[in-house]
Amino acid sequence: MEKVIIIRYAEIHLKGKNRGYFERVFSVNLEKSLKGIRHELHRTSGRYLVAAFEEARAEEILARVSRVFGVHSYSLGYRVPADLERIFQAVQLVAPVSGTFKVDTHRADKRFPLTSMQINAEIGGRLLAQNELLKVDVHEPQSNVFIDVRENGTALVFGKFEAGAGGMPVGTSSKGLLLISGGIDSPVAGYMMAKRGMNVEYLHFHSYPYTNEQAKEKVLELARLLSRFALTQRLTTVSVTHIQEEIHAKCAPELNVTLLRRFMFRIAERIAKSQNAKCLITGESLGQVASQTIEGITSSNAVVTLPVLRPLVGFDKNEIIERAKKIGTYDTSVLPFEDCCTVFLPEFPAIKPKLSFIEEEEGKLDVEALVQEAVGNLEEIRF
Numbered sequence: 205m206e207k208v209i210i211i212r213y214a215e216i217h218l219k220g221k222n223r224g225y226f227e228r229v230f231s232v233n234l235e236k237s238l239k240g241i242r243h244e245l246h247r248t249s250g251r252y253l254v255a256a257f258e259e260a261r262a263e264e265i266l267a268r269v270s271r272v273f274g275v276h277s278y279s280l281g282y283r284v285p286a287d288l289e290r291i292f293q294a295v296q297l298v299a300p301v302s303g304t305f306k307v308d309t310h311r312a313d314k315r316f317p318l319t320s321m322q323i324n325a326e327i328g329g330r331l332l333a334q335n336e337l338l339k340v341d342v343h344e345p346q347s348n349v350f351i352d353v354r355e356n357g358t359a360l361v362f363g364k365f366e367a368g369a370g371g372m373p374v375g376t377s378s379k380g381l382l383l384i385s386g387g388i389d390s391p392v393a394g395y396m397m398a399k400r401g402m403n404v405e406y407l408h409f410h411s412y413p414y415t416n417e418q419a420k421e422k423v424l425e426l427a428r429l430l431s432r433f434a435l436t437q438r439l440t441t442v443s444v445t446h447i448q449e450e451i452h453a454k455c456a457p458e459l460n461v462t463l464l465r466r467f468m469f470r471i472a473e474r475i476a477k478s479q480n481a482k483c484l485i486t487g488e489s490l491g492q493v494a495s496q497t498i499e500g501i502t503s504s505n506a507v508v509t510l511p512v513l514r515p516l517v518g519f520d521k522n523e524i525i526e527r528a529k530k531i532g533t534y535d536t537s538v539l540p541f542e543d544c545c546t547v548f549l550p551e552f553p554a555i556k557p558k559l560s561f562i563e564e565e566e567g568k569l570d571v572e573a574l575v576q577e578a579v580g581n582l583e584e585i586r587f
């Protein structure tokens with residue numbers, strides 16, 4: 205009897221002609237997520253099996269599988285030869301010790317001598333005979349015993365379906381560049397696009413020495429946490445210190461944030477193109493702060509041609525916080541380090557800046573030289 209993890213995939217099967225491609229990406233992603241753990245990955249009619257792993261690492265494998273997009277559900281169970289005695293041995297390991305239960309058999313191999321119903325009755329009967337604390341309830345059982353008789357002469361036995369992360373395999377929806385701050389929102393935005401199958405690269409702006417090394421460390425940690433889902437392992441950092449000093453010295457203070465954001469977008473677009481990313485991703489949510497009005501969004505979009513995806517645009521802050529907690533980035537996001545946007549923050553930022561005013565103020569700067577200088581000094585961290 206062998207302990208295995210059964211993985212069933214999600215939306216992939218909807219993709220018709222592309223199915224082969226989706227499955228290849230999915231299995232590569234599963235392999236990536238299991239890196240460093242000895243195992244075998246098998247594909248068997250519409251599902252994957254992780255086998256040949258050390259039992260002590262089963263929990264860790266389950267945790268990793270739970271973060272792979274495209275996984276619909278997964279189960280820890282046993283693989284045995286399709287033989288009633290061997291099946292019952294495995295059943296005893298997954299069956300509850302008390303309460304109500306139901307045996308639920310799926311028989312893919314119609315050559316197996318008993319029908320699904322007969323297997324249910326036989327196995328259920330044996331469990332009842334063995335343990336008087338058990339009772340059958342086929343309508344609302346407290347526990348289940350699932351038996352899956354496969355075509356290849358084996359049977360899978362398990363007790364639970366755990367919900368997977370859903371979504372689509374990362375890499376099947378091209379690549380995007382996430383503008384990641386140290387805040388709560390942008391990591392969640394990255395998570396959401398990765399969930400839709402996008403490869404996510406990370407870009408962070410800092411204002412060293414106004415912001416410190418720890419702020420960068422914090423973003424690196426967030427990128428690491430996200431990479432457990434998004435699987436990409438590169439963070440690009442760019443200093444916007446000189447840009448902020450120039451804006452501060454020469455432009456109307458109420459436009460500080462607006463102008464800085466336009467610089468961020470221009471720089472991000474150039475880096476995105478060099479990394480073959482097809483869009484920018486931000487954690488903006490409509491109306492959350494002064495720069496996240498439709499006017500603010502319009503003014504930043506105006507300087508780029510790549511699409512800007514804002515998956516949180518319609519979310520309330522508390523909804524975003526809930527997700528951040530669920531994906532495990534919240535505790536790191538709330539660590540108190542400065543972000544570059546809080547340096548030189550004006551007392552009254554413009555809420556609905558006029559494009560003509562923005563362009564007039566920006567005209568006081570050598571935009572192209574500043575962008576080139578920033579991009580020229582980027583740093584790349586692989587983790």
Ligand code: ATP
Nearest residue numbers: 383384385387388389390407408409486487488545
């Ligand atoms: P977050 O919680 O992601 O920091 P926020 O609510 O603080 O977002 P803003 O500061 O207005 O909002 O930033 C909006 C978006 O701009 C962020 O979600 C992020 O995508 C991007 N951004 C802001 N600051 C930075 C930065 N220092 N580096 C990279 N991207 C940034």
Ligand code: MG
Nearest residue numbers: 385386387543
């Ligand atoms: Mg922020």
